[in-house]
Amino acid sequence: DSGVTQTPKHLITATGQRVTLRCSPRSGDLSVYWYQQSLDQGLQFLIQYYNGEERAKGNILERFSAQQFPDLHSELNLSSLELGDSALYFCASSHTPGTGNDEQFFGPGTRLTVL
Amino acid sequence: TQLLEQSPQFLSIQEGENLTVYCNSSSVFSSLQWYRQEPGEGPVLLVTVVTGGEVKKLKRLTFQFGDARKDSSLHITAAQPGDTGLYLCAGAGGTSYGKLTFGQGTILTVHP
Numbered sequence: 257d258s259g260v261t262q263t264p265k266h267l268i269t270a271t272g273q274r275v276t277l278r279c280s281p282r283s284g285d286l287s288v289y290w291y292q293q294s295l296d297q298g299l300q301f302l303i304q305y306y307n308g309e310e311r312a313k314g315n316i317l318e319r320f321s322a323q324q325f326p327d328l329h330s331e332l333n334l335s336s337l338e339l340g341d342s343a344l345y346f347c348a349s350s351h352t353p354g355t356g357n358d359e360q361f362f363g364p365g366t367r368l369t370v371l
Numbered sequence: 372t373q374l375l376e377q378s379p380q381f382l383s384i385q386e387g388e389n390l391t392v393y394c395n396s397s398s399v400f401s402s403l404q405w406y407r408q409e410p411g412e413g414p415v416l417l418v419t420v421v422t423g424g425e426v427k428k429l430k431r432l433t434f435q436f437g438d439a440r441k442d443s444s445l446h447i448t449a450a451q452p453g454d455t456g457l458y459l460c461a462g463a464g465g466t467s468y469g470k471l472t473f474g475q476g477t478i479l480t481v482h483p
Contacts, residue, residue, distance in 0.1 A: 258413065289470065299414070299459065299473040312470050346413050348471075358463065359404065360471060362413035 259283065260349050260363035268369045274335040277366045281328055281349030287311070288330040289350070289360060290322055294343040305330055306353040337370045344368075374398070375462055377474030384450055385482050392445045392477045394460035401464020403436055403443040404471065408457040450481045 259282035290302040301314035305324035324330045350358040406414035420436035433446040461471040
């Protein structure tokens with residue numbers, strides 16, 4: 257158990273809908289990262305927050321957004337869902353803001369299926 | 372854009388054999404992390420290497436970071452069926468700051 261929690265574990269929805277994925281980092285960790293894992297693209301970095309502020313952005317679509325709350329949990333919002341958004345979404349956390357030597361610990365993921 | 376090329380993509384071996392997985396890039400990373408992932412679960416951190424030329428051992432697993440911090444390898448001695456899984460290398464730092472750039476992964480199957 258990494259100490260990172262994610263809910264829900266599974267999510268099935270229809271095209272055009274909007275969903276929210278939730279992540280709670282390990283106790284004491286200030287950074288939260290979101291990744292998408294699909295069969296053809298592997299694990300891709302989406303976005304990072306550190307202590308409530310956006311720190312780095314990766315290949316995140318404009319239909320997707322995220323935020324980190326004062327209690328440090330984070331939410332990833334996916335809207336106008338398309339079939340191609342079906343994937344595993346992982347949250348990871350680290351203690352430091354992203355200096356390059358951080359160790360990231362991953363949650364169990366949310367499997368999103370868009371029908 | 373930083374890329375990590377991981378090879379081989381698939382590895383199927385018998386119990387007791389040795390194997391090596393490679394992770395190569397043209398970019399320099401501040402650190403290189405190796406993860407193991409089981410189906411339907413999140414990646415689990417195995418080791419982080421930081422210094423060029425660094426070698427770390429974790430029981431039967433040996434991890435090496437290249438001198439130029441552009442490549443890494445994972446060597447497993449006397450593989451066991453319990454080693455079966457997806458192995459991922461991930462680079463951090465350089466121009467990517469804290470985000471991890473992942474290789475495509477190596478699916479290892481160890482047959483009893």
